[in-house]
Amino acid sequence: MDVEDIEIQLFVRAMQLRHGYDFSEYAPASLKRRVQQLVRTHDASSISELNSRLLHEEGFVARVIEGLSVPVSEMFRDPLVFRTLRDKVFPVLASYPEINIWQAGCAHGQEVYSLAILLEEAGLYERSRIYATDFNDAALAIAADGIYATREARDWSRNYIEAGGSHSLSDYYSARYDFIKLDQRLRRNVTFFNHNLVTDEVFCEAHLILCRNVLIYFTNTLQDRTLGLFRDSLVRGGFLCLGTRENIDFSPAAAGFGDVDHALRIYQVGGPGARALSR
Amino acid sequence: MKKRQAIVIGCSAGGLTALQSVLPGLDARLGVPIIICCHTGSADVTILVDLLDRHASLPVVEASERAPADPGVIHVAPSGYHLMVEPNFHFSLSVDAKVAYARPSIDVLFETAADAWHDGLIAVLLTGANSDGAQGLVAVRRAGGFALVQDPLTAEADVMPLAGLEAAGADACLPLDAIAAKLNELCLP
Ligand SMILES: C[S@@+](CC[C@H](N)C(=O)[O-])C[C@H]1O[C@@H](n2cnc3c(N)ncnc32)[C@H](O)[C@@H]1O
Numbered sequence: 001m002d003v004e005d006i007e008i009q010l011f012v013r014a015m016q017l018r019h020g021y022d023f024s025e026y027a028p029a030s031l032k033r034r035v036q037q038l039v040r041t042h043d044a045s046s047i048s049e050l051n052s053r054l055l056h057e058e059g060f061v062a063r064v065i066e067g068l069s070v071p072v073s074e075m076f077r078d079p080l081v082f083r084t085l086r087d088k089v090f091p092v093l094a095s096y097p098e099i100n101i102w103q104a105g106c107a108h109g110q111e112v113y114s115l116a117i118l119l120e121e122a123g124l125y126e127r128s129r130i131y132a133t134d135f136n137d138a139a140l141a142i143a144a145d146g147i148y149a150t151r152e153a154r155d156w157s158r159n160y161i162e163a164g165g166s167h168s169l170s171d172y173y174s175a176r177y178d179f180i181k182l183d184q185r186l187r188r189n190v191t192f193f194n195h196n197l198v199t200d201e202v203f204c205e206a207h208l209i210l211c212r213n214v215l216i217y218f219t220n221t222l223q224d225r226t227l228g229l230f231r232d233s234l235v236r237g238g239f240l241c242l243g244t245r246e247n248i249d250f251s252p253a254a255a256g257f258g259d260v261d262h263a264l265r266i267y268q269v270g271g272p273g274a275r276a277l278s279r
Numbered sequence: 280m281k282k283r284q285a286i287v288i289g290c291s292a293g294g295l296t297a298l299q300s301v302l303p304g305l306d307a308r309l310g311v312p313i314i315i316c317c318h319t320g321s322a323d324v325t326i327l328v329d330l331l332d333r334h335a336s337l338p339v340v341e342a343s344e345r346a347p348a349d350p351g352v353i354h355v356a357p358s359g360y361h362l363m364v365e366p367n368f369h370f371s372l373s374v375d376a377k378v379a380y381a382r383p384s385i386d387v388l389f390e391t392a393a394d395a396w397h398d399g400l401i402a403v404l405l406t407g408a409n410s411d412g413a414q415g416l417v418a419v420r421r422a423g424g425f426a427l428v429q430d431p432l433t434a435e436a437d438v439m440p441l442a443g444l445e446a447a448g449a450d451a452c453l454p455l456d457a458i459a460a461k462l463n464e465l466c467l468p
Binding site for chain 2: 027028029030032033034070072213216217220223243245246247249250
């Protein structure tokens, strides 16, 4: 066996035994790339050196989680997805007196603010509560601040319009030099908190779960388990939205979800094509 | 002779024309998966897939997350994601930061494919105006795979093949019109 592959197994064991993080069901190819990247970021001579620091150095694990998380996101990425949520999902949500939305793996929060804006424009924000979770505390802190580099935000205004926004995105942020800061009023019904999809439980009855481009890092086994977690959290008729290239065909738990829009990966518990789940 | 199990192809500027010249020459009996990473800059790779499918001798599809890298099929990386090959020869995707300014990145595809197929892999680097793929080619050769680079003189943009040759060298450096025949020779019994 390749030495580096052995080191990665030891890395996973160290994270598990010493810190309680379970990466054993992350897809190996991207996990390996991220661990190799950690070696470069921390100027280590090898993965074994990371392992030693993980065991002995106070606070190092938080740096490692930041490195393994890679919270890359955008506002209104795949605008058609957001437009379809507005056109097909919001009208159903509107029938509930209170709307619970779980945004799992929210990274730096770009999609949280995107959703908040569309809810606001649809007149649904006041009765909505958004639970925005991630297992990376540093990312959650950035998400709560809502401050992004202007350079990053270049395409977001156009995305917002394509998503069916009815104002101008600049109505929702103030621009300062190289940064924009999202209007903090958009946060008034948002709760950001740490939740690990691998080890933590269901915490709310959700009407909509957004979890885009997070399960792509999981093996089939962990993807299936997480979809089961979502299924348990969703009300009957609740919605699930995944990334536009995600594939749930190999997951037995996915049988409970039917298509709202297959190409955009928007599903509904018990929607068209769904099968009853034996639980 | 070494049994070849998979082909990966990387290209950028001029890639569509180059692929349209290489793919029709592939033997329809090639029993290996062929995986392409081509920078298109467009948000949707469907157009590229359709264009290539018209002339290729094998079916061309967009690579599907979690699906196996099926032999006898040409799989194209979707736009906006890195395409990787897992050790079990199934595809996975990531939206990790761009590598060499690109996502999908040729380096990422080549490196993960080299990890999966080791010396069973053939990597082909074609025309392009940046140096993505050069590090990937190094990984392929280190794993014992076969590196085939388009002769820069026949490339619409020579930066990519030149960078590949400089970083990794090659097992063969051929003009565009000789590449399909070489792949057939390497893969057919
Ligand atoms: C690529 S980002 C997705 C951002 C956004 N949803 C999007 O598609 O633009 C993936 C996020 O998933 C988070 N993540 C990965 N594993 C997780 C886990 N086990 N529990 C919770 N969050 C996780 C990472 O920290 C990262 O912020």
